[in-house]
Amino acid sequence: MDVNQYMQQLGQQARASATAMARASTDNKNKALIAIASDIEQQREALHQANAADLDNGKTKGLDDAPLDRLELTDARIDTMIEGLHQVASLADPVGEITDLSRRPSGIQVGKMRVPLGVIGIIYESRPNVTIEAASLCLKSGNATILRGGSEAIASNRMLAGCIRNGLAATGLPVDAVQVVETTDRAAVGQLITMPEYVDVIMPRGGKGLIERISAEAKVTVIKHLDGICHVFIDEHADSAKAVNIAINAKTHRYGTCNTMETLLIHRAVANELLPELASAYGSLGVELRGCDASRAIVNDMLAATDADWDTEYLAPILSVRVVDSIDQAIEHINRHGSHHTDSIVSENYTNTQRFLMEVDSSSVMINASTRFADGFEYGLGAEIGISTDKIHARGPVGLDGLTSQKYVVLGNGEVRK
Amino acid sequence: MDVNQYMQQLGQQARASATAMARASTDNKNKALIAIASDIEQQREALHQANAADLDNGKTKGLDDAPLDRLELTDARIDTMIEGLHQVASLADPVGEITDLSRRPSGIQVGKMRVPLGVIGIIYESRPNVTIEAASLCLKSGNATILRGGSEAIASNRMLAGCIRNGLAATGLPVDAVQVVETTDRAAVGQLITMPEYVDVIMPRGGKGLIERISAEAKVTVIKHLDGICHVFIDEHADSAKAVNIAINAKTHRYGTCNTMETLLIHRAVANELLPELASAYGSLGVELRGCDASRAIVNDMLAATDADWDTEYLAPILSVRVVDSIDQAIEHINRHGSHHTDSIVSENYTNTQRFLMEVDSSSVMINASTRFADGFEYGLGAEIGISTDKIHARGPVGLDGLTSQKYVVLGNGEVRK
Numbered sequence: 001m002d003v004n005q006y007m008q009q010l011g012q013q014a015r016a017s018a019t020a021m022a023r024a025s026t027d028n029k030n031k032a033l034i035a036i037a038s039d040i041e042q043q044r045e046a047l048h049q050a051n052a053a054d055l056d057n058g059k060t061k062g063l064d065d066a067p068l069d070r071l072e073l074t075d076a077r078i079d080t081m082i083e084g085l086h087q088v089a090s091l092a093d094p095v096g097e098i099t100d101l102s103r104r105p106s107g108i109q110v111g112k113m114r115v116p117l118g119v120i121g122i123i124y125e126s127r128p129n130v131t132i133e134a135a136s137l138c139l140k141s142g143n144a145t146i147l148r149g150g151s152e153a154i155a156s157n158r159m160l161a162g163c164i165r166n167g168l169a170a171t172g173l174p175v176d177a178v179q180v181v182e183t184t185d186r187a188a189v190g191q192l193i194t195m196p197e198y199v200d201v202i203m204p205r206g207g208k209g210l211i212e213r214i215s216a217e218a219k220v221t222v223i224k225h226l227d228g229i230c231h232v233f234i235d236e237h238a239d240s241a242k243a244v245n246i247a248i249n250a251k252t253h254r255y256g257t258c259n260t261m262e263t264l265l266i267h268r269a270v271a272n273e274l275l276p277e278l279a280s281a282y283g284s285l286g287v288e289l290r291g292c293d294a295s296r297a298i299v300n301d302m303l304a305a306t307d308a309d310w311d312t313e314y315l316a317p318i319l320s321v322r323v324v325d326s327i328d329q330a331i332e333h334i335n336r337h338g339s340h341h342t343d344s345i346v347s348e349n350y351t352n353t354q355r356f357l358m359e360v361d362s363s364s365v366m367i368n369a370s371t372r373f374a375d376g377f378e379y380g381l382g383a384e385i386g387i388s389t390d391k392i393h394a395r396g397p398v399g400l401d402g403l404t405s406q407k408y409v410v411l412g413n414g415e416v417r418k
Numbered sequence: 419m420d421v422n423q424y425m426q427q428l429g430q431q432a433r434a435s436a437t438a439m440a441r442a443s444t445d446n447k448n449k450a451l452i453a454i455a456s457d458i459e460q461q462r463e464a465l466h467q468a469n470a471a472d473l474d475n476g477k478t479k480g481l482d483d484a485p486l487d488r489l490e491l492t493d494a495r496i497d498t499m500i501e502g503l504h505q506v507a508s509l510a511d512p513v514g515e516i517t518d519l520s521r522r523p524s525g526i527q528v529g530k531m532r533v534p535l536g537v538i539g540i541i542y543e544s545r546p547n548v549t550i551e552a553a554s555l556c557l558k559s560g561n562a563t564i565l566r567g568g569s570e571a572i573a574s575n576r577m578l579a580g581c582i583r584n585g586l587a588a589t590g591l592p593v594d595a596v597q598v599v600e601t602t603d604r605a606a607v608g609q610l611i612t613m614p615e616y617v618d619v620i621m622p623r624g625g626k627g628l629i630e631r632i633s634a635e636a637k638v639t640v641i642k643h644l645d646g647i648c649h650v651f652i653d654e655h656a657d658s659a660k661a662v663n664i665a666i667n668a669k670t671h672r673y674g675t676c677n678t679m680e681t682l683l684i685h686r687a688v689a690n691e692l693l694p695e696l697a698s699a700y701g702s703l704g705v706e707l708r709g710c711d712a713s714r715a716i717v718n719d720m721l722a723a724t725d726a727d728w729d730t731e732y733l734a735p736i737l738s739v740r741v742v743d744s745i746d747q748a749i750e751h752i753n754r755h756g757s758h759h760t761d762s763i764v765s766e767n768y769t770n771t772q773r774f775l776m777e778v779d780s781s782s783v784m785i786n787a788s789t790r791f792a793d794g795f796e797y798g799l800g801a802e803i804g805i806s807t808d809k810i811h812a813r814g815p816v817g818l819d820g821l822t823s824q825k826y827v828v829l830g831n832g833e834v835r836k
Contacts, residue, residue, distance in 0.1 A: 019753065019777070019779075022776070022777065022779065023773075023776055023777050096776060102798065104796060104797070104798055106791065106796060108784075108787050108791055108796070110796075110797045110798060113775065113776075113783075115776075115779070117809050117810070118779070118809060200809050200810070201809075201810060216637070219634065221639060221810045239832065241832070242831075242832035245832060245834050246832065246834060248834075249834035249835055250834075253834070253835045335437065344828075344830075355441075357531065357827055358440070358441055358514060358531075358533075359437070359440065359441050361437075361440065361533070361536070361825075362825065363825055363826060364825065364826040364827075364828060365531075365825060365826070365827055365828070366526075366827070366828035366829075366830060367827075367828070367829050367830055368829075368830040368831055368832050368833070369526050369828050369829075369830025369831075369832075369833045369834075370830075370833065370834040370835050372834070372835035373524065373526055373828055373830075373833070373835060374826070374828075378522060378524060378526070378528075378835075379522070379528045379826065380520065380522055380528065391535050391536060391618050391619075391823050392535070392618070392619055392639045392810065392811045392823065393810045393811040393823075395823055395824060395825050395826065396825065396826040397826070405809050405810065405811075405813055406813060407779075407780065407781055407782065407783060407813050407814065408781060408782040408783070408792070408797065408813065408814040408815070409775055409782075409783055409784070409785075410762075410782060410783070410784040410785070410787050410791055410792075411784075411785050411786075411787075412762075412784060412785060412786040412787025412788075412791075413660075413786055413787075414657065414659070414660035414663060414664065414786050414787075415786070415787045415788065415791070416663050416664060416666075416667035416668075416671070416787075416788040416790070417667055417671045417788050417790035417791060417796075
């Protein structure tokens, strides 16, 4: 069978499983999640062996330390996968929730019911723990899933696929409700993203290049997270202590995360007071500053920012700094250079905070809080399959609700249109 | 300027206007809608002249009566456009609505704010009244819009575009917030649907062929309505009077609408009792019946349905009829042959109604009500830009809310991530 036929077969099987998944009981889905967790525990040794084979191949291929680290399934990571499955089992089931039910003049009651999306394709890099994370959230939300992990993790993913099938089979759910693509042929991705008859939505997780390529070629809706160029704007009416705390935390709490601040905007009226203190704090934490001319006039040893800096996601201890003349300029900068991910204003001025909230076009907009809070767990979603920087369907952290949509339900008593 | 450059210019202007539209006050948007209505009233004669030119050209081109009728702007239709603008002005503004605001353990409050999508591209056929309908809903929901109507309506649409610009200018809103494509070059559509940098979502209105073509070629999310193959299922536990009323109304209230029933499914246990009565009622209303073998064994003069009938949207006084053995078979038939638009069960059995509600994968699922209720006005949306048979973002009738999305808002008091 060629790879396109193989993918079509996976698609057909996923579509066929989606109906049973949509009507699966919460209890059955939870039991399947627990059964998968048990199976992973039982197969821990076999999983280590499969993962060791992946790691050996990766080393032979000359993978760097960072990807090798992401590829490794340590006992701690296996424990986390098992805990994650139990945690997803403990979350409320979004499927079937009816909201906004109201009676219309005709007599009918109209409301909305939350239902699974159908078949979700997930494309990700060589991190086998994502296989379980993604599978568990899609399963709980009643979707069928096709998982396409990085080729370096193929042996680990095959083992995990077996655990998932065992768990599904043990609870009477269709074993094809979660399928792992078991070929490393790159054509599999091309086929997966162009089968709207079998796949309802694609969620890629990985580098910006991968996601842009998938978006350009997909014939299916892609819920995507491109990059996180996040800003903190210190307004002229900022509380100084809050401003410093938030600016330091948003940059230095973690450097490699998408909700880390990459550019600090500061109002000219408070730049003289706050920039030296901030520069000193950043300096002592090893953060390199790259500033506009006005910033460098205040903090002389700052490097000069280039045009490219405003559009760069550093994911590193580097911060660009710009002095702005007004909140308008700050909002304009963010909407132009940001990635519509997460941006925060520090201000005590009511009108400015409300304008920022309304006018900044990002998936998370904050007042007096660190951008690092943009996270499914911090938002109370219980879990997160990713963060969407799209505008359609789901924005921001995507939890179980983001894996569902709402259909209309009409409850009548024999009503007809007059 | 070539057509691609022209469309890119419209795109840039739309994108530039979208920011101002997103923060426009409700009052300003309402005033603009009223001003557009006044301008249409003032230019009624010029509008008739432009429309007469379109009609003349249409006749010369050999258009049939039906498209010529859709193209015509009678005084009644102009009145309806004017009333529509006033009505949209009276609707609640969805932009800025904050919901689900709750406090998290960290101290931050997290909620969702409704915001415009940005730039919406609308592609439709030669019905100039759609220009005003679509423009008014997009304007009220704070979006910028690019409208591409059928080429036969170009003179009428140019006039209406002028009225819209005058109304926007009179209230200080950006005049490029609503732009009508003023070329009939077909390449304009191809460009419009492949500019994700300027257009956030495409909503085509028209025939299935047009929409399928657009979906296949678009590089932007398409919110689409393909067809309306709607079902009524008369369960074995149906109330006979409700069943007959609903089955007659769903088919015969109007024949050409997408929420009209095209296939009647009836449980074998009640087919002998109800089918003859229904056949007689349909017969007296001039509806042609095409049945399965079991149906024809009960009503002998029914035509035989072919396989193609189950997949056909007649939009005509024709109904296909199938006897099913169980609710499972009914649900299976609907999910396989339907268009995920609107389907209704007639039943007094609690479990069957709940199963139907959960398991039928359509944008509107009904119990004991006519499918004809699937409509933005009947659902209380106030207005409707179309009905989505998609699963992503918006399902069913799309009103002002469907032209917005929700971003996360975080209200803090200096909180940082620990």
